[in-house]
Amino acid sequence: MAGDGFIDAALARRSAQGLRRRLRWVAGEQDRWVDVDGRRALLLCSNNYLGLANHPALREAAERALRDYGVGAGASRLVSGSMRAHRELEDDLAALKHAEAALLFTSGYQANVGTIAALVGRDDEVFSDALNHASLIDGCRLSRAEIRVFPHNDMERLEALLAASTARRRLIVTDSVFSMDGDEAPLRAICDLADRYDAMTLVDEAHATGALGPGGSGVVGREGLQDRVTVQMGTLGKALGCFGAFVAGRANLIELLLNEARSFVFTTALPPAIVAAARAALELSRSEPWRRERLAANAARLYRGLLDLGLDVPHCSHILPVIVGDPAATMAVCERLLEYGVFAQGIRPPTVPEGTSRLRVTVMATHTDEDIDAALQAFAAAFADLER
Numbered sequence: 503m504a505g506d507g508f509i510d511a512a513l514a515r516r517s518a519q520g521l522r523r524r525l526r527w528v529a530g531e532q533d534r535w536v537d538v539d540g541r542r543a544l545l546l547c548s549n550n551y552l553g554l555a556n557h558p559a560l561r562e563a564a565e566r567a568l569r570d571y572g573v574g575a576g577a578s579r580l581v582s583g584s585m586r587a588h589r590e591l592e593d594d595l596a597a598l599k600h601a602e603a604a605l606l607f608t609s610g611y612q613a614n615v616g617t618i619a620a621l622v623g624r625d626d627e628v629f630s631d632a633l634n635h636a637s638l639i640d641g642c643r644l645s646r647a648e649i650r651v652f653p654h655n656d657m658e659r660l661e662a663l664l665a666a667s668t669a670r671r672r673l674i675v676t677d678s679v680f681s682m683d684g685d686e687a688p689l690r691a692i693c694d695l696a697d698r699y700d701a702m703t704l705v706d707e708a709h710a711t712g713a714l715g716p717g718g719s720g721v722v723g724r725e726g727l728q729d730r731v732t733v734q735m736g737t738l739g740k741a742l743g744c745f746g747a748f749v750a751g752r753a754n755l756i757e758l759l760l761n762e763a764r765s766f767v768f769t770t771a772l773p774p775a776i777v778a779a780a781r782a783a784l785e786l787s788r789s790e791p792w793r794r795e796r797l798a799a800n801a802a803r804l805y806r807g808l809l810d811l812g813l814d815v816p817h818c819s820h821i822l823p824v825i826v827g828d829p830a831a832t833m834a835v836c837e838r839l840l841e842y843g844v845f846a847q848g849i850r851p852p853t854v855p856e857g858t859s860r861l862r863v864t865v866m867a868t869h870t871d872e873d874i875d876a877a878l879q880a881f882a883a884a885f886a887d888l889e890r
């Protein structure tokens with residue numbers, strides 16, 4: 503068939519470079535322990551940071567909404583009507599983020615591509631951290647604005663780029679917690695530069711919403727920067743255990759996105775059962791701060807143990823990058839870990855820069871000290887095997 507030659511060659515090239523991806527089959531829920539490819543393993547690569555994805559309160563909320571609303575939302579909210587469930591969640595999200603309003607998107611990917619393209623266009627410039635998530639990168643590309651990539655967290659370089667800008671509008675985009683590294687952007691410095699050079703800011707809090715800050719309000723909330731960030735983007739599929747995403751900000755921003763973000767306008771709304779579950783997750787995130795405390799304690803315990811093993815872990819947060827370097831070696835140690843009962847996914851280029859292939863290790867609030875200690879034993883054994 504047409505295309506076979508190109509498709510097979512592309513796949514063969516990936517295999518030769520040690521970059522071929524494959525799906526692993528996981529049975530059951532995203533719990534502390536899972537069944538991966540038929541083996542029982544401690545789950546250390548899920549973004550279900552607070553352990554809410556299978557919480558009874560979320561199930562009950564979803565079941566109630568299924569009974570009240572049925573399954574599908576029917577169409578874009580601008581077409582077949584906006585359900586009360588969506589509005590209630592948006593009000594709660596706006597309150598969490600100390601924002602005037604919020605707007606739901608069907609995923610974080612769609613929130614980023616739609617929002618960036620709604621804010622900047624051909625005559626504008628967008629300033630993007632080199633380690634930003636792919637959805638921010640794709641949003642920058644889709645916007646057709648000039649893209650200025652600054653080295654990771656390099657404020658001097660960002661300032662130089664802003665100072666040289668003659669664009670009509672400027673937008674700085676950054677993750678708050680970087681998805682593959684777990685470190686944080688210097689948000690206060692970014693806001694200072696944005697003020698000085700009249701730039702808008704978009705902060706992607708996919709890995710911070712629920713996981714950090716008072717009530718799970720993220721790094722922006724923790725630092726009290728809500729009034730200084732133009733766009734607070736967050737996701738519902740990670741710490742909040744559901745699916746979907748949102749943007750929070752000034753009422754005029756939300757009104758603009760509702761009108762012009764193509765990934766909001768031209769897509770079917772989130773299913774009401776998911777929306778109701780996300781509301782229940784927000785309530786748990788607010789009322790059970792022990793989950794964030796436990797998440798941080800688990801991260802610190804695992805981080806200390808990994809350093810004691812002599813492994814290269816540049817940062818401590820609920821995302822712990824264990825740098826291996828070579829893609830094939832990374833996948834080899836990932837396989838060995840599975841044999842020792844730990845599921846920690848290997849991440850290779852282009853998701854991370856060349857030479858920095860890693861295990862992206864993530865903890866959950868529901869892991870116990872015994873789980874973490876068992877994981878450390880498995881890491882010791884798997885890395886010892888690698889050196890043999």
Ligand SMILES: Cc1ncc(COP(=O)(O)O)c(C=O)c1O
Nearest residue numbers: 609610611635637681708737739
């Ligand atoms: C920083 C960041 N932004 C956005 C996304 C996309 O979110 P979603 O999975 O809801 O599309 C992800 C991960 O998936 C992410 O890590």
